[in-house]
Amino acid sequence: MLKVGIPRALSYYRYFPFFKTLLEGLGTEVVLSRPTGKRLLEDGVRHCVDDICVPVKLFYGHVLELKDRVDRLFITRLVSVEKSDSDTYTCPKLIGLPDMIRSSVEGLPPVIEFVIDVQNRSLRSSTRRLGEALNASPSLIKKAFSRSLDVQARYDEKLLGGLTPEDAMEAVFSGNGSSDGVPAGSGDGPTPDLNIALIGHEYLLHDHFISHNLPGRLSRLGCDVEYITQVPPDVIESELARYPGISWSYEKELLGAASHFLHREDIDGVMLVVCFACGPDSIVGEIIEREVRTESSPPLTTLVLDEHTGQAGVATRVEAFVDLIRRSRGKP
Ligand code: SF4
Structure with missing residues:
Protein backbone atom coordinates (compact mmCIF):
# COMPACT_ATOMS: atom_id res chain seq x y z
CA MET A 1 0.00 0.00 0.00
CA SER A 174 -11.18 5.64 18.82
CA GLY A 175 -14.86 5.74 17.89
CA ASN A 176 -15.52 7.66 21.05
CA GLY A 177 -18.00 9.83 19.25
CA SER A 178 -20.30 11.20 21.95
CA SER A 179 -19.41 13.71 24.62
CA ASP A 180 -16.47 11.75 26.00
CA GLY A 181 -12.99 12.96 26.60
CA VAL A 182 -11.32 15.24 29.08
CA PRO A 183 -12.06 18.91 28.61
CA ALA A 184 -9.09 21.15 27.86
CA GLY A 185 -7.36 22.33 30.98
CA SER A 186 -8.50 19.41 33.09
CA GLY A 187 -5.45 17.64 34.26
CA ASP A 188 -3.38 16.42 37.10
CA GLY A 189 -3.27 19.77 38.93
CA PRO A 190 -5.14 21.08 41.97
CA THR A 191 -8.83 21.96 41.77
CA PRO A 192 -8.97 24.94 39.43
CA ASP A 193 -9.84 28.30 40.90
CA LEU A 194 -8.86 30.47 37.93
CA ASN A 195 -10.08 30.57 34.37
CA ILE A 196 -7.36 31.49 31.87
CA ALA A 197 -7.92 32.01 28.14
CA LEU A 198 -5.03 30.97 25.91
CA ILE A 199 -5.01 32.77 22.59
CA GLY A 200 -2.65 31.60 19.88
CA HIS A 201 -2.29 29.39 16.84
CA GLU A 202 -3.03 25.78 17.68
CA TYR A 203 0.19 24.68 15.95
CA LEU A 204 2.05 26.71 18.55
CA LEU A 205 0.00 26.10 21.70
CA HIS A 206 -0.45 22.37 21.21
CA ASP A 207 3.05 21.45 20.12
CA HIS A 208 4.14 20.57 23.64
CA PHE A 209 7.83 20.85 22.88
CA ILE A 210 7.77 24.38 21.49
CA SER A 211 5.14 25.72 23.90
CA HIS A 212 6.90 24.02 26.84
CA ASN A 213 3.53 22.45 27.58
CA LEU A 214 1.88 25.71 28.40
CA PRO A 215 -1.64 24.26 28.80
CA GLY A 216 -0.40 21.55 31.18
CA ARG A 217 1.64 24.09 33.10
CA LEU A 218 -1.43 26.27 33.67
CA SER A 219 -3.46 23.27 34.66
CA ARG A 220 -0.88 22.24 37.27
CA LEU A 221 -1.08 25.77 38.70
CA GLY A 222 -4.81 25.34 39.30
CA CYS A 223 -6.13 27.01 36.16
CA ASP A 224 -8.89 25.96 33.82
CA VAL A 225 -7.80 26.73 30.28
CA GLU A 226 -10.03 27.95 27.48
CA TYR A 227 -8.92 28.04 23.84
CA ILE A 228 -10.06 29.96 20.80
CA THR A 229 -11.40 26.69 19.40
CA GLN A 230 -14.05 26.85 22.13
CA VAL A 231 -15.44 30.11 20.81
CA PRO A 232 -18.24 29.42 18.28
CA PRO A 233 -17.59 30.88 14.79
CA ASP A 234 -20.70 33.10 14.93
CA VAL A 235 -19.46 34.66 18.20
CA ILE A 236 -16.07 35.38 16.60
CA GLU A 237 -17.84 36.87 13.57
CA SER A 238 -19.95 39.21 15.66
CA GLU A 239 -16.90 40.36 17.69
CA LEU A 240 -15.05 41.08 14.45
CA ALA A 241 -17.69 43.58 13.37
CA ARG A 242 -15.84 46.02 15.67
CA TYR A 243 -12.50 45.47 13.92
CA PRO A 244 -13.00 45.46 10.15
CA GLY A 245 -10.22 45.36 7.59
CA ILE A 246 -8.13 42.36 8.72
CA SER A 247 -7.41 40.14 5.75
CA TRP A 248 -5.66 37.18 7.41
CA SER A 249 -8.29 34.59 8.30
CA TYR A 250 -6.45 32.91 11.15
CA GLU A 251 -5.49 36.23 12.73
CA LYS A 252 -9.12 37.30 12.50
CA GLU A 253 -9.93 34.31 14.67
CA LEU A 254 -7.32 35.36 17.23
CA LEU A 255 -8.69 38.89 17.27
CA GLY A 256 -12.35 37.86 17.53
CA ALA A 257 -11.58 35.35 20.28
CA ALA A 258 -9.47 37.90 22.19
CA SER A 259 -12.31 40.39 22.04
CA HIS A 260 -14.70 37.72 23.32
CA PHE A 261 -12.48 36.64 26.23
CA LEU A 262 -11.44 40.16 27.20
CA HIS A 263 -15.09 41.08 27.68
CA ARG A 264 -16.09 38.02 29.67
CA GLU A 265 -16.48 38.39 33.41
CA ASP A 266 -15.71 34.77 34.22
CA ILE A 267 -12.25 34.96 32.61
CA ASP A 268 -9.53 35.77 35.17
CA GLY A 269 -6.69 36.34 32.73
CA VAL A 270 -5.77 36.15 29.05
CA MET A 271 -2.45 34.91 27.67
CA LEU A 272 -1.66 35.85 24.11
CA VAL A 273 0.94 33.49 22.69
CA VAL A 274 2.63 34.65 19.50
CA CYS A 275 5.60 33.65 17.39
CA PHE A 276 8.72 35.70 16.98
CA ALA A 277 9.11 36.72 13.31
CA CYS A 278 5.42 36.40 12.57
CA GLY A 279 4.21 39.57 10.85
CA PRO A 280 0.45 38.89 11.14
CA ASP A 281 0.73 37.99 14.83
CA SER A 282 2.67 41.13 15.63
CA ILE A 283 0.05 43.37 14.04
CA VAL A 284 -2.93 41.61 15.57
CA GLY A 285 -1.12 41.47 18.94
CA GLU A 286 -0.79 45.27 18.89
CA ILE A 287 -4.48 45.69 18.02
CA ILE A 288 -5.45 43.40 20.89
CA GLU A 289 -3.25 45.28 23.37
CA ARG A 290 -4.18 48.79 22.23
CA GLU A 291 -7.76 48.54 21.01
CA VAL A 292 -9.43 45.41 22.34
CA ARG A 293 -8.27 45.56 25.93
CA THR A 294 -10.16 48.04 28.09
CA GLU A 295 -9.73 49.16 31.67
CA SER A 296 -12.28 46.63 32.85
CA SER A 297 -10.71 43.72 30.94
CA PRO A 298 -9.05 40.86 32.82
CA PRO A 299 -5.22 41.00 32.93
CA LEU A 300 -3.55 40.30 29.59
CA THR A 301 0.00 39.13 29.02
CA THR A 302 1.85 38.34 25.82
CA LEU A 303 4.30 35.49 25.48
CA VAL A 304 6.57 35.43 22.41
CA LEU A 305 7.93 32.01 21.51
CA ASP A 306 10.75 30.93 19.24
CA GLU A 307 13.26 28.11 19.12
CA HIS A 308 15.47 29.83 21.70
CA THR A 309 12.75 30.22 24.31
CA GLY A 310 13.80 28.30 27.40
CA GLN A 311 11.56 26.24 29.63
CA ALA A 312 12.59 28.24 32.72
CA GLY A 313 11.60 31.50 31.03
CA VAL A 314 8.13 30.19 30.19
CA ALA A 315 7.67 28.73 33.68
CA THR A 316 8.61 32.02 35.33
CA ARG A 317 6.31 34.09 33.13
CA VAL A 318 3.37 31.77 33.65
CA GLU A 319 3.84 31.46 37.41
CA ALA A 320 4.25 35.21 37.80
CA PHE A 321 1.09 35.88 35.78
CA VAL A 322 -0.98 33.38 37.75
CA ASP A 323 0.41 34.66 41.07
CA LEU A 324 -0.42 38.22 40.17
CA ILE A 325 -4.00 37.35 39.32
CA ARG A 326 -4.43 35.34 42.54
CA ARG A 327 -3.10 38.19 44.65
CA SER A 328 -5.31 40.73 42.95
CA ARG A 329 -8.29 38.43 43.60
CA GLY A 330 -7.23 37.98 47.23
CA LYS A 331 -6.73 34.27 46.70
CA PRO A 332 -3.88 32.49 48.52
S1 SF4 B 1 4.25 33.66 9.92
FE1 SF4 B 1 2.76 33.60 11.59
S2 SF4 B 1 0.80 33.08 10.64
FE2 SF4 B 1 2.44 32.56 9.17
S3 SF4 B 1 2.93 30.40 9.58
FE3 SF4 B 1 4.29 31.62 10.82
S4 SF4 B 1 3.27 31.79 12.80
FE4 SF4 B 1 1.75 31.16 11.31
Whole structure:
Protein backbone atom coordinates (compact mmCIF):
# COMPACT_ATOMS: atom_id res chain seq x y z
CA MET A 1 0.00 0.00 0.00
CA LEU A 2 1.24 3.49 -0.87
CA LYS A 3 2.56 5.23 2.26
CA VAL A 4 1.69 8.91 2.48
CA GLY A 5 3.45 11.02 5.10
CA ILE A 6 1.74 13.88 6.92
CA PRO A 7 3.94 16.26 8.94
CA ARG A 8 2.68 16.77 12.48
CA ALA A 9 2.79 20.56 12.22
CA LEU A 10 0.83 23.59 10.95
CA SER A 11 -2.39 22.40 9.23
CA TYR A 12 -2.16 19.03 11.02
CA TYR A 13 -3.73 20.56 14.14
CA ARG A 14 -6.74 21.84 12.26
CA TYR A 15 -7.39 19.38 9.45
CA PHE A 16 -5.70 16.05 10.21
CA PRO A 17 -8.97 14.15 10.77
CA PHE A 18 -10.15 15.22 7.31
CA PHE A 19 -6.83 14.41 5.60
CA LYS A 20 -6.33 11.05 7.29
CA THR A 21 -9.86 9.86 6.57
CA LEU A 22 -9.63 11.04 2.99
CA LEU A 23 -6.25 9.49 2.24
CA GLU A 24 -7.20 6.20 3.87
CA GLY A 25 -10.50 6.21 2.02
CA LEU A 26 -8.54 6.62 -1.21
CA GLY A 27 -6.56 3.48 -0.46
CA THR A 28 -3.33 4.78 1.04
CA GLU A 29 -1.63 4.26 4.38
CA VAL A 30 -1.11 7.44 6.38
CA VAL A 31 2.17 7.86 8.25
CA LEU A 32 2.40 10.69 10.75
CA SER A 33 5.72 12.22 11.77
CA ARG A 34 6.80 11.71 15.37
CA PRO A 35 6.04 14.33 18.01
CA THR A 36 8.45 17.26 18.08
CA GLY A 37 11.67 16.77 20.01
CA LYS A 38 15.03 18.57 20.30
CA ARG A 39 16.67 16.83 17.36
CA LEU A 40 13.69 17.36 15.06
CA LEU A 41 13.61 21.07 15.88
CA GLU A 42 17.37 21.41 15.33
CA ASP A 43 17.09 19.70 11.93
CA GLY A 44 14.25 22.03 10.94
CA VAL A 45 16.18 25.12 12.01
CA ARG A 46 19.27 23.98 10.07
CA HIS A 47 17.35 23.56 6.82
CA CYS A 48 15.37 26.78 7.02
CA VAL A 49 16.21 30.43 6.51
CA ASP A 50 16.84 32.23 9.81
CA ASP A 51 14.20 34.93 9.74
CA ILE A 52 11.15 32.75 9.63
CA CYS A 53 8.71 31.77 12.38
CA VAL A 54 9.32 28.68 14.49
CA PRO A 55 6.17 26.79 13.33
CA VAL A 56 7.54 26.77 9.77
CA LYS A 57 10.95 25.66 11.03
CA LEU A 58 9.18 22.86 12.86
CA PHE A 59 7.36 21.91 9.68
CA TYR A 60 10.76 21.44 8.01
CA GLY A 61 11.84 19.24 10.89
CA HIS A 62 8.75 17.05 10.51
CA VAL A 63 9.28 16.76 6.75
CA LEU A 64 12.88 15.65 7.33
CA GLU A 65 11.75 13.14 9.93
CA LEU A 66 9.28 11.61 7.48
CA LYS A 67 10.85 11.84 4.07
CA ASP A 68 12.77 8.56 4.04
CA ARG A 69 9.92 6.55 5.55
CA VAL A 70 7.19 7.28 3.01
CA ASP A 71 6.39 7.01 -0.72
CA ARG A 72 4.68 10.40 -0.95
CA LEU A 73 4.66 13.52 1.17
CA PHE A 74 1.37 15.32 1.76
CA ILE A 75 1.70 19.11 2.01
CA THR A 76 -1.13 21.61 2.12
CA ARG A 77 -1.21 24.93 0.34
CA LEU A 78 -3.60 26.99 2.45
CA VAL A 79 -4.58 29.98 0.35
CA SER A 80 -8.05 31.00 1.53
CA VAL A 81 -10.06 29.20 4.17
CA GLU A 82 -13.29 31.20 4.34
CA LYS A 83 -15.88 32.50 1.92
CA SER A 84 -16.03 36.21 2.47
CA ASP A 85 -17.18 39.38 0.73
CA SER A 86 -13.72 40.86 1.14
CA ASP A 87 -10.46 39.22 0.11
CA THR A 88 -9.18 37.10 2.97
CA TYR A 89 -6.15 34.87 2.91
CA THR A 90 -3.84 32.92 5.15
CA CYS A 91 -0.28 34.10 5.69
CA PRO A 92 2.25 33.98 2.80
CA LYS A 93 4.20 31.14 4.43
CA LEU A 94 1.13 28.90 4.48
CA ILE A 95 0.39 29.80 0.85
CA GLY A 96 3.92 29.09 -0.35
CA LEU A 97 4.71 26.12 1.91
CA PRO A 98 4.94 23.38 -0.78
CA ASP A 99 7.26 25.58 -2.89
CA MET A 100 9.47 26.40 0.09
CA ILE A 101 9.85 22.74 0.99
CA ARG A 102 10.48 21.58 -2.58
CA SER A 103 13.10 24.24 -3.18
CA SER A 104 15.09 23.69 -0.03
CA VAL A 105 14.90 20.05 1.04
CA GLU A 106 16.84 17.51 -0.96
CA GLY A 107 15.88 13.87 -1.47
CA LEU A 108 12.14 14.38 -1.05
CA PRO A 109 9.69 11.73 -2.19
CA PRO A 110 7.06 13.05 -4.67
CA VAL A 111 4.92 15.72 -3.01
CA ILE A 112 1.14 15.52 -3.01
CA GLU A 113 -0.01 19.10 -2.79
CA PHE A 114 -3.49 19.67 -1.42
CA VAL A 115 -4.84 23.14 -2.12
CA ILE A 116 -7.39 24.78 0.13
CA ASP A 117 -8.54 27.93 -1.61
CA VAL A 118 -12.24 28.16 -0.89
CA GLN A 119 -12.60 31.61 -2.46
CA ASN A 120 -11.65 30.17 -5.84
CA ARG A 121 -11.91 26.40 -5.69
CA SER A 122 -14.23 24.07 -3.82
CA LEU A 123 -12.91 21.51 -1.37
CA ARG A 124 -14.69 18.89 -3.47
CA SER A 125 -12.68 19.91 -6.51
CA SER A 126 -9.36 19.72 -4.62
CA THR A 127 -10.40 16.30 -3.37
CA ARG A 128 -11.23 15.14 -6.88
CA ARG A 129 -7.77 16.18 -8.09
CA LEU A 130 -6.17 14.32 -5.21
CA GLY A 131 -8.24 11.20 -5.90
CA GLU A 132 -7.39 11.27 -9.60
CA ALA A 133 -3.69 11.63 -8.80
CA LEU A 134 -4.03 8.49 -6.66
CA ASN A 135 -5.95 6.66 -9.43
CA ALA A 136 -9.09 6.34 -7.31
CA SER A 137 -12.45 5.83 -8.99
CA PRO A 138 -15.05 8.66 -8.94
CA SER A 139 -17.31 6.65 -6.63
CA LEU A 140 -14.46 5.98 -4.18
CA ILE A 141 -13.53 9.67 -4.19
CA LYS A 142 -17.13 10.66 -3.49
CA LYS A 143 -17.45 8.21 -0.63
CA ALA A 144 -14.11 9.16 0.91
CA PHE A 145 -14.93 12.86 0.67
CA SER A 146 -18.26 12.53 2.39
CA ARG A 147 -16.81 10.40 5.19
CA SER A 148 -13.93 12.85 5.69
CA LEU A 149 -16.33 15.74 6.10
CA ASP A 150 -18.26 13.79 8.73
CA VAL A 151 -15.13 12.94 10.70
CA GLN A 152 -13.87 16.52 10.51
CA ALA A 153 -17.25 17.82 11.72
CA ARG A 154 -17.09 15.49 14.73
CA TYR A 155 -13.55 16.68 15.44
CA ASP A 156 -14.57 20.35 15.26
CA GLU A 157 -17.43 19.60 17.62
CA LYS A 158 -15.02 18.06 20.13
CA LEU A 159 -12.77 21.12 19.97
CA LEU A 160 -15.75 23.37 20.51
CA GLY A 161 -16.67 21.22 23.51
CA GLY A 162 -13.31 21.95 25.10
CA LEU A 163 -10.98 19.12 24.07
CA THR A 164 -7.43 19.77 22.92
CA PRO A 165 -6.58 18.66 19.35
CA GLU A 166 -4.79 15.58 20.71
CA ASP A 167 -7.74 14.51 22.87
CA ALA A 168 -10.27 15.34 20.18
CA MET A 169 -8.40 13.18 17.66
CA GLU A 170 -8.25 10.34 20.10
CA ALA A 171 -11.97 10.63 20.79
CA VAL A 172 -12.82 10.74 17.09
CA PHE A 173 -10.52 7.96 15.93
CA SER A 174 -11.18 5.64 18.82
CA GLY A 175 -14.86 5.74 17.89
CA ASN A 176 -15.52 7.66 21.05
CA GLY A 177 -18.00 9.83 19.25
CA SER A 178 -20.30 11.20 21.95
CA SER A 179 -19.41 13.71 24.62
CA ASP A 180 -16.47 11.75 26.00
CA GLY A 181 -12.99 12.96 26.60
CA VAL A 182 -11.32 15.24 29.08
CA PRO A 183 -12.06 18.91 28.61
CA ALA A 184 -9.09 21.15 27.86
CA GLY A 185 -7.36 22.33 30.98
CA SER A 186 -8.50 19.41 33.09
CA GLY A 187 -5.45 17.64 34.26
CA ASP A 188 -3.38 16.42 37.10
CA GLY A 189 -3.27 19.77 38.93
CA PRO A 190 -5.14 21.08 41.97
CA THR A 191 -8.83 21.96 41.77
CA PRO A 192 -8.97 24.94 39.43
CA ASP A 193 -9.84 28.30 40.90
CA LEU A 194 -8.86 30.47 37.93
CA ASN A 195 -10.08 30.57 34.37
CA ILE A 196 -7.36 31.49 31.87
CA ALA A 197 -7.92 32.01 28.14
CA LEU A 198 -5.03 30.97 25.91
CA ILE A 199 -5.01 32.77 22.59
CA GLY A 200 -2.65 31.60 19.88
CA HIS A 201 -2.29 29.39 16.84
CA GLU A 202 -3.03 25.78 17.68
CA TYR A 203 0.19 24.68 15.95
CA LEU A 204 2.05 26.71 18.55
CA LEU A 205 0.00 26.10 21.70
CA HIS A 206 -0.45 22.37 21.21
CA ASP A 207 3.05 21.45 20.12
CA HIS A 208 4.14 20.57 23.64
CA PHE A 209 7.83 20.85 22.88
CA ILE A 210 7.77 24.38 21.49
CA SER A 211 5.14 25.72 23.90
CA HIS A 212 6.90 24.02 26.84
CA ASN A 213 3.53 22.45 27.58
CA LEU A 214 1.88 25.71 28.40
CA PRO A 215 -1.64 24.26 28.80
CA GLY A 216 -0.40 21.55 31.18
CA ARG A 217 1.64 24.09 33.10
CA LEU A 218 -1.43 26.27 33.67
CA SER A 219 -3.46 23.27 34.66
CA ARG A 220 -0.88 22.24 37.27
CA LEU A 221 -1.08 25.77 38.70
CA GLY A 222 -4.81 25.34 39.30
CA CYS A 223 -6.13 27.01 36.16
CA ASP A 224 -8.89 25.96 33.82
CA VAL A 225 -7.80 26.73 30.28
CA GLU A 226 -10.03 27.95 27.48
CA TYR A 227 -8.92 28.04 23.84
CA ILE A 228 -10.06 29.96 20.80
CA THR A 229 -11.40 26.69 19.40
CA GLN A 230 -14.05 26.85 22.13
CA VAL A 231 -15.44 30.11 20.81
CA PRO A 232 -18.24 29.42 18.28
CA PRO A 233 -17.59 30.88 14.79
CA ASP A 234 -20.70 33.10 14.93
CA VAL A 235 -19.46 34.66 18.20
CA ILE A 236 -16.07 35.38 16.60
CA GLU A 237 -17.84 36.87 13.57
CA SER A 238 -19.95 39.21 15.66
CA GLU A 239 -16.90 40.36 17.69
CA LEU A 240 -15.05 41.08 14.45
CA ALA A 241 -17.69 43.58 13.37
CA ARG A 242 -15.84 46.02 15.67
CA TYR A 243 -12.50 45.47 13.92
CA PRO A 244 -13.00 45.46 10.15
CA GLY A 245 -10.22 45.36 7.59
CA ILE A 246 -8.13 42.36 8.72
CA SER A 247 -7.41 40.14 5.75
CA TRP A 248 -5.66 37.18 7.41
CA SER A 249 -8.29 34.59 8.30
CA TYR A 250 -6.45 32.91 11.15
CA GLU A 251 -5.49 36.23 12.73
CA LYS A 252 -9.12 37.30 12.50
CA GLU A 253 -9.93 34.31 14.67
CA LEU A 254 -7.32 35.36 17.23
CA LEU A 255 -8.69 38.89 17.27
CA GLY A 256 -12.35 37.86 17.53
CA ALA A 257 -11.58 35.35 20.28
CA ALA A 258 -9.47 37.90 22.19
CA SER A 259 -12.31 40.39 22.04
CA HIS A 260 -14.70 37.72 23.32
CA PHE A 261 -12.48 36.64 26.23
CA LEU A 262 -11.44 40.16 27.20
CA HIS A 263 -15.09 41.08 27.68
CA ARG A 264 -16.09 38.02 29.67
CA GLU A 265 -16.48 38.39 33.41
CA ASP A 266 -15.71 34.77 34.22
CA ILE A 267 -12.25 34.96 32.61
CA ASP A 268 -9.53 35.77 35.17
CA GLY A 269 -6.69 36.34 32.73
CA VAL A 270 -5.77 36.15 29.05
CA MET A 271 -2.45 34.91 27.67
CA LEU A 272 -1.66 35.85 24.11
CA VAL A 273 0.94 33.49 22.69
CA VAL A 274 2.63 34.65 19.50
CA CYS A 275 5.60 33.65 17.39
CA PHE A 276 8.72 35.70 16.98
CA ALA A 277 9.11 36.72 13.31
CA CYS A 278 5.42 36.40 12.57
CA GLY A 279 4.21 39.57 10.85
CA PRO A 280 0.45 38.89 11.14
CA ASP A 281 0.73 37.99 14.83
CA SER A 282 2.67 41.13 15.63
CA ILE A 283 0.05 43.37 14.04
CA VAL A 284 -2.93 41.61 15.57
CA GLY A 285 -1.12 41.47 18.94
CA GLU A 286 -0.79 45.27 18.89
CA ILE A 287 -4.48 45.69 18.02
CA ILE A 288 -5.45 43.40 20.89
CA GLU A 289 -3.25 45.28 23.37
CA ARG A 290 -4.18 48.79 22.23
CA GLU A 291 -7.76 48.54 21.01
CA VAL A 292 -9.43 45.41 22.34
CA ARG A 293 -8.27 45.56 25.93
CA THR A 294 -10.16 48.04 28.09
CA GLU A 295 -9.73 49.16 31.67
CA SER A 296 -12.28 46.63 32.85
CA SER A 297 -10.71 43.72 30.94
CA PRO A 298 -9.05 40.86 32.82
CA PRO A 299 -5.22 41.00 32.93
CA LEU A 300 -3.55 40.30 29.59
CA THR A 301 0.00 39.13 29.02
CA THR A 302 1.85 38.34 25.82
CA LEU A 303 4.30 35.49 25.48
CA VAL A 304 6.57 35.43 22.41
CA LEU A 305 7.93 32.01 21.51
CA ASP A 306 10.75 30.93 19.24
CA GLU A 307 13.26 28.11 19.12
CA HIS A 308 15.47 29.83 21.70
CA THR A 309 12.75 30.22 24.31
CA GLY A 310 13.80 28.30 27.40
CA GLN A 311 11.56 26.24 29.63
CA ALA A 312 12.59 28.24 32.72
CA GLY A 313 11.60 31.50 31.03
CA VAL A 314 8.13 30.19 30.19
CA ALA A 315 7.67 28.73 33.68
CA THR A 316 8.61 32.02 35.33
CA ARG A 317 6.31 34.09 33.13
CA VAL A 318 3.37 31.77 33.65
CA GLU A 319 3.84 31.46 37.41
CA ALA A 320 4.25 35.21 37.80
CA PHE A 321 1.09 35.88 35.78
CA VAL A 322 -0.98 33.38 37.75
CA ASP A 323 0.41 34.66 41.07
CA LEU A 324 -0.42 38.22 40.17
CA ILE A 325 -4.00 37.35 39.32
CA ARG A 326 -4.43 35.34 42.54
CA ARG A 327 -3.10 38.19 44.65
CA SER A 328 -5.31 40.73 42.95
CA ARG A 329 -8.29 38.43 43.60
CA GLY A 330 -7.23 37.98 47.23
CA LYS A 331 -6.73 34.27 46.70
CA PRO A 332 -3.88 32.49 48.52
S1 SF4 B 1 0.80 33.08 10.64
FE1 SF4 B 1 2.76 33.60 11.59
S2 SF4 B 1 3.27 31.79 12.80
FE2 SF4 B 1 1.75 31.16 11.31
S3 SF4 B 1 2.93 30.40 9.58
FE3 SF4 B 1 2.44 32.56 9.17
S4 SF4 B 1 4.25 33.66 9.92
FE4 SF4 B 1 4.29 31.62 10.82
